[in-house]
Amino acid sequence: xxxxxxxxxxxxxxxxxxxxxxxxxxxxxxxxxxxxxxxxxxxxxxxxxxxxxxxxxxxxxxxxxxxxxxxxxxxxxxxxxxxxxxxxxxxxxxxxxxxxxxxxxxxxxxxxxxxxxxxxxxxxxxxxxxxxxxxxxxxxxxxxxxxxxxxxxxxxxxxxxxxxxxxxxxxxxxxxxxxxxxxxxxxxxxxxxxxxxxxxxxxxxxxxxxxxxxxxxxxxxxxxxxxxxxxxxxxxxxxxxxxxxxxxxxxxxxxxxxxxxxxxxxxxxxxxxxxxxxxxxxxxxxxxxxxxxxxxxxxxxxxxxxxxxxxxxxxxxxxxxxxxxxxxxxxxxxxxxxxxxxxxxxxxxxxxxxxxxxxxxxxxxxxxx
Amino acid sequence: xxxxxxxxxxxxxxxxxxxxxxxxxxxxxxxxxxxxxxxxxxxxxxxxxxxxxxxxxxxxxxxxxxxxxxxxxxxxxxxxxxxxxxxxxxxxxxxxxxxxxxxxxxxxxxxxxxxxxxxxxxxxxxxxxxxxxxxxxxxxxxxxxxxxxxxxxxxxxxxxxxxxxxxxxxxxxxxxxxxxxxxxxxxxxxxxxxxxxxxxxxxxxxxxxxxxxxxxxxxxxxxxxxxxxxxxxxxxxxxxxxxxxxxxxxxxxxxxxxxxxxxxxxxxxxxxxxxxxxxxxxxxxxxxxxxxxxxxxxxxxxxxxxxxxxxxxxxxxxxxxxxxxxxxxxxxxxxxxxxxxxxxxxxxxxx
Ligand SMILES: Cc1ncc(C[n+]2csc(CCOP(=O)(O)OP(=O)(O)O)c2C)c(N)n1
Ligand SMILES: [Mg+2]
Numbered sequence: 138x139x140x141x142x143x144x145x146x147x148x149x150x151x152x153x154x155x156x157x158x159x160x161x162x163x164x165x166x167x168x169x170x171x172x173x174x175x176x177x178x179x180x181x182x183x184x185x186x187x188x189x190x191x192x193x194x195x196x197x198x199x200x201x202x203x204x205x206x207x208x209x210x211x212x213x214x215x216x217x218x219x220x221x222x223x224x225x226x227x228x229x230x231x232x233x234x235x236x237x238x239x240x241x242x243x244x245x246x247x248x249x250x251x252x253x254x255x256x257x258x259x260x261x262x263x264x265x266x267x268x269x270x271x272x273x274x275x276x277x278x279x280x281x282x283x284x285x286x287x288x289x290x291x292x293x294x295x296x297x298x299x300x301x302x303x304x305x306x307x308x309x310x311x312x313x314x315x316x317x318x319x320x321x322x323x324x325x326x327x328x329x330x331x332x333x334x335x336x337x338x339x340x341x342x343x344x345x346x347x348x349x350x351x352x353x354x355x356x357x358x359x360x361x362x363x364x365x366x367x368x369x370x371x372x373x374x375x376x377x378x379x380x381x382x383x384x385x386x387x388x389x390x391x392x393x394x395x396x397x398x399x400x401x402x403x404x405x406x407x408x409x410x411x412x413x414x415x416x417x418x419x420x421x422x423x424x425x426x427x428x429x430x431x432x433x434x435x436x437x438x439x440x441x442x443x444x445x446x447x448x449x450x451x452x453x454x455x456x457x458x459x460x461x462x463x464x465x466x467x468x469x470x471x472x473x474x475x476x477x478x479x480x481x482x483x484x485x486x487x488x489x490x491x492x493x494x495x496x497x498x499x500x501x502x503x504x505x506x
Numbered sequence: 507x508x509x510x511x512x513x514x515x516x517x518x519x520x521x522x523x524x525x526x527x528x529x530x531x532x533x534x535x536x537x538x539x540x541x542x543x544x545x546x547x548x549x550x551x552x553x554x555x556x557x558x559x560x561x562x563x564x565x566x567x568x569x570x571x572x573x574x575x576x577x578x579x580x581x582x583x584x585x586x587x588x589x590x591x592x593x594x595x596x597x598x599x600x601x602x603x604x605x606x607x608x609x610x611x612x613x614x615x616x617x618x619x620x621x622x623x624x625x626x627x628x629x630x631x632x633x634x635x636x637x638x639x640x641x642x643x644x645x646x647x648x649x650x651x652x653x654x655x656x657x658x659x660x661x662x663x664x665x666x667x668x669x670x671x672x673x674x675x676x677x678x679x680x681x682x683x684x685x686x687x688x689x690x691x692x693x694x695x696x697x698x699x700x701x702x703x704x705x706x707x708x709x710x711x712x713x714x715x716x717x718x719x720x721x722x723x724x725x726x727x728x729x730x731x732x733x734x735x736x737x738x739x740x741x742x743x744x745x746x747x748x749x750x751x752x753x754x755x756x757x758x759x760x761x762x763x764x765x766x767x768x769x770x771x772x773x774x775x776x777x778x779x780x781x782x783x784x785x786x787x788x789x790x791x792x793x794x795x796x797x798x799x800x801x802x803x804x805x806x807x808x809x810x811x812x813x814x815x816x817x818x819x820x821x822x823x824x825x826x827x828x829x830x831x832x833x834x835x836x837x838x839x840x841x842x843x844x845x846x847x848x849x850x851x852x853x854x855x856x857x
Contacts, residue, residue, distance in 0.1 A: 290580055321576030
């Protein structure tokens with residue numbers, strides 16, 4: 138029998154900062170547990186980087202939402218409110234690590250350094266995946282729920298086999314943890330000792346369906362123990378806690394100790410996508426309460442309180458964020474150039490004779506346009 | 507077609523040829539990994555992976571947890587790291603849990619990423635019936651995969667093709683659905699390995715004939731050859747038998763050339779007929795060969811029912827009689843036989 142206590146998450150989500158930005162007081166027992174698990178409040182410099190990433194990330198997210206209203210994007214699933222998860226998860230990664238994101242994680246990909254226009258290609262609709270996964274070490278954003286959980290296990294196993302280091306981070310939603318592929322991913326990762334971390338962003342809803350209708354687990358982090366996967370839960374709106382917990386999780390995977398599951402308790406401030414009406418299934422009071430937990434407000438208050446951040450720096454980063462948004466606007470306002478014949482290019486390494494016939498038909502149709 | 511020299515050839519079963527192909531591929535390319543349910547220590551329920559774990563170790567040929575979507579999805583992840591997984595779905599009908607991974611990721615990844623991420627994997631499916639298997643062990647599931655762009659679908663019918671097509675599938679940068687007719691696992695040929703036959707995408711004329719083309723693949727190839735023999739002996743019909751080998755890409759050229767020559771065509775597929783591979787073949791022949799045809803293209807297939815229990819499977823499987831009866835309906839006399847038609851012409855003919 139393995140020691141099951143190491144597989145279970147802390148009873149309460151790990152938290153270092155209260156919503157008002159003051160340090161969370163811990164009783165001696167909790168303090169000892171956090172220390173034993175290797176969680177310590179990150180340095181001011183590290184937190185400043187997360188704060189900056191969130192300010193820029195949120196501006197990107199707002200710009201993408203605006204582009205949707207202008208008809209420049211077909212659809213946009215916002216991650217506003219989940220900024221701490223989106224940003225800290227990326228900044229804690231190292232060179233050579235892979236990411237397996239979902240449609241919700243555009244902010245994370247921009248934080249990762251992928252060109253925002255390439256991130257939004259899928260949603261603008263001029264191709265499916267706009268960036269090169271083999272260069273960015275970032276899988277195409279995954280829409281069939283939880284299917285990426287097994288890809289991440291396989292990729293992590295591949296990284297282990299190559300022996301050149303590197304781990305995989307798999308992003309999953311709360312609803313997606315009900316899918317069979319989530320189970321299969323965790324199980325495969327555990328059995329093969331694959332260096333992969335599953336970060337479940339529990340934003341409380343799967344479109345309209347609340348978590349209570351999704352599972353009777355005490356919390357989603359309790360899903361790990363059945364696979365022998367060490368698990369943790371964290372206050373997903375506390376950037377300091379998210380960074381500390383994910384760093385420890387990545388270290389666990391990096392040291393060859395197999396996968397980890399981390400559940401971040403957070404909230405989706407926008408509707409599921411621009412096409413959704415969230416007032417049909419959640420109350421203004423609930424949204425209001427979560428607005429009071431904002432991760433940027435929280436971290437900014439903490440850093441200003443410590444004298445690590447001042448108005449001048451805040452204005453500087455705001456300007457940086459505005460510049461990114463302006464550049465995104467300009468580039469997204471240009472009509473994308475598409476070539477119908479490119480449809481046939483990447484179905485197979487070599488087009489089949491049948492595809493060549495269809496390409497000839499489309500070429501003739503295009504010539505008459 | 508096969509290039510063996512008679513003296514060094516030995517009797518080789520279809521299963522042994524597959525096993526040899528896996529062994530040679532594992533030996534030549536360290537990126538090749540073989541995994542699935544029971545494929546390690548046991549060597550697979552059909553022994554196709556026999557001895558591979560012993561020879562190459564647990565890291566190269568291994569058992570996975572019992573989860574088909576997991577197996578396929580794990581292979582997707584390994585492909586992102588440059589590996590070439592060869593995975594086994596234990597039986598046709600047990601490949602269905604992996605369907606989402608196959609159609610949404612394996613088939614589409616190259617396209618979604620504009621060629622940046624390829625899926626050079628092989629998914630092996632022991633398939634089809636004729637072995638007295640109980641339910642869920644005899645499905646002809648090729649129709650689901652041929653309908654999915656991005657997949658190559660091949661189905662060898664001889665030991666030589668089993669070896670050659672599997673080697674080519676493993677070397678291919680496209681995902682290959684590799685359909686192995688269970689009923690042929692124990693069939694034998696004199697073979698010297700390694701052997702190379704025609705590439706993926708090419709059909710093979712297995713028997714030459716001048717009167718009618720019988721187009722078939724996979725488990726029905728031996729039946730087609732038997733029917734052709736009986737037709738020659740008893741009716742003096744010269745039946746040309748075309749073995750497709752590769753369902754995707756489809757060899758329109760070889761098929762159409764044969765039908766232009768013979769002027770008649772029967773499509774033989776073991777799968778249930780409605781909207782299946784056989785329907786696609788019949789449509790393609792009609793489109794390309796209409797002016798050469800002396801009779802409508804007819805189909806011989808399984809029945810449009812769930813695969814039957816073992817004691818009844820003989821009624822389902824297209825046997826030599828069903829093939830010959832169908833050939834007989836191809837308007838051999840001056841007077842066309844239209845009794846098979848439902849409409850007024852058919853009623854007229856019945857009178
Ligand atoms: C297999 C599958 N079923 C259904 C859908 C449609 N769908 C898209 S997002 C979504 C909700 C997912 O919720 P969750 O996992 O909590 O992620 P979130 O959107 O909240 O980030 C659904 C049902 C899908 N994409 N894939
Ligand atoms: Mg959710």
